[in-house]
Amino acid sequence: xxxxxxxxxxxxxxxxxxxxxxxxxxxxxxxxxxxxxxxxxxxxxxxxxxxxxxxxxxxxxxxxxxxxxxxxxxxxxxxxxxxxxxxxxxxxxxxxxxxxxxxxxxxxxxxxxxxxxxxxxxx
Numbered sequence: 346x347x348x349x350x351x352x353x354x355x356x357x358x359x360x361x362x363x364x365x366x367x368x369x370x371x372x373x374x375x376x377x378x379x380x381x382x383x384x385x386x387x388x389x390x391x392x393x394x395x396x397x398x399x400x401x402x403x404x405x406x407x408x409x410x411x412x413x414x415x416x417x418x419x420x421x422x423x424x425x426x427x428x429x430x431x432x433x434x435x436x437x438x439x440x441x442x443x444x445x446x447x448x449x450x451x452x453x454x455x456x457x458x459x460x461x462x463x464x465x466x467x468x
Contacts, residue, residue, distance in 0.1 A: 376464035377404065378410060383457035384416065389440055391416055391426045400426075410434055413441075436462065 385397040395418035403457040406413035410433050427442030429451065436458040439448035 376461055376468070377402070379457050379461035380412070380414075380431065380466055383431070383461060384414065384452050385440065386454035386457055387429075387451045388453070389416065389427065389429060389451055391418075391440075394418060394424075394426050433462070433465070460468055 381400075381402050384402060385400050391400050399418045399432040401417055401419070403415040404412060405415055412433065414429050414431060416429060418424045418426065419436075427440065428445075430439045430441050430445075430448060431437070432439070436455070437449040438453050440451055441448045443449075451467060
């Protein structure tokens with residue numbers, strides 16, 4: 346029983362330090378569901394690798410104003426597609442996969458940016 350309690354404690358600690366998955370199927374991450382749809386609606390070239398419904402985000406960094414997001418899909422091998430940065434106050438999405446110093450502006454459906462901002466305000 347002692348080992349079971351230690352294993353449970355280890356899982357709890359590990360889940361506390363893992364970055365959040367942004368996906369509408371992840372309970373407790375409701376605002377990030379809007380963010381996922383924002384990226385899915387963008388012109389980031391992820392469609393070369395997967396379909397919109399299979400694209401997932403990993404929130405690597407969230408300082409309130411800037412989000413660093415890893416784009417990936419589930420696969421047996423490496424499913425990492427790239428990285429984007431989202432500027433929350435400016436509602437701007439940037440592709441930082443090739444050169445983070447010279448990001449490329451991405452187009453997306455602004456309804457998801459408004460939904461994400463509204464969700465954050467309601468918290």
